[in-house]
């Protein structure tokens with residue numbers, strides 16, 4: 001299995017590099033706009049911690065919204081089912097930063113993976129303590145899940161988003177107006193921008209994803225029932241208004257970020273991280289989505 005997979009991943013890497021169809025990097029965060037889209041890396045962790053990689057699997061990138069999987073895991077550990085009093089669990093069918101449904105639904109975001117929902121999750125993690133402590137909890141979760149201390153926040157990316165994150169600032173203030181933000185908007189926003197600015201490589205992210213995949217050999221950090229809930233949300237909402245298309249093409253729970261990362265979970269079988277910074281029209285990694293589709297077809301890992 002490992003050798004066949006290795007051969008497949010190297011072939012895929014070569015094919016992607018030859019195609020040149022990279023998509024466009026996120027330009028609303030200036031620090032991300034400078035990144036060369038023509039990059040690709042993939043890491044697959046199998047049961048027993050067997051690792052297979054190709055391309056730039058050790059290159060660190062901004063995990064952005066992939067962090068939302070782990071902030072939700074932290075919060076589910078902290079307050080369990082109470083999470084759902086402040087945020088829903090339905091697909092939004094809208095862009096990740098849309099404000100539309102928030103008005104219709106009186107300030108209760110559709111799900112924890114769109115920006116409004118992730119702001120609520122972070123807000124609850126911050127409540128009653130300092131932002132630094134909430135961030136430390138998310139980082140510590142990632143470090144323990146990956147069994148790797150060398151995971152940090154890129155402060156320049158956080159600053160860059162804070163300077164230009166007008167939509168998120170609007171969303172946080174809107175949530176506050178509905179009474180669904182406990183902290184001052186700037187506290188929650190500052191924490192959120194820093195959590196999105198965590199930098200990881202594909203190898204580190206795939207290792208952290210082991211706890212979501214429930215892989216044999218993973219650190220026991222997340223109750224299986226919580227992992228199941230997170231996987232369901234990743235399947236339904238992990239790619240925003242492109243979630244249906246992603247499920248159709250790939251058939252696996254996954255979470256994307258505008259840094260071009262995708263965490264892809266084959267429950268019980270594999271944790272996969274893919275990175276290619278050029279995005280498609282939904283704001284999801286263009287070549288990353290393609291690689292996920294090819295990998296799922298090759299391995300037959302689709303849950304359907």
Ligand code: GLN
Nearest residue numbers: 064065096115196257258
């Ligand atoms: N930090 C980004 C934002 O809030 C995360 C969005 C994303 O990765 N889709 O806009």
